[in-house]
Amino acid sequence: MSAPRTWLTVDEFCEEMGISRSTFYDWKAKRRAPRVRKLPNGKLRIDRADVKAWYDALEVAA
Secondary structure, three states, X not given: OOOOOOEEOHHHHHHHHOOOHHHHHXXXXXXXXXXXXXXXXXOEEEEHHHHHHHHHHOOOOO
């Protein structure tokens, strides 16, 4: 079994989170999405470590 990729595309992130692309871009505009990097070709990439940190920060007390 191969290890998960370090960098995710927007589509891969959306699929893993179960959200639409429009939701991702809405979150991004409101600075609620994980940190992204823009490649020279304009494509966005999301580091899996940033996704984990972002997700961990969403935790609320039960």
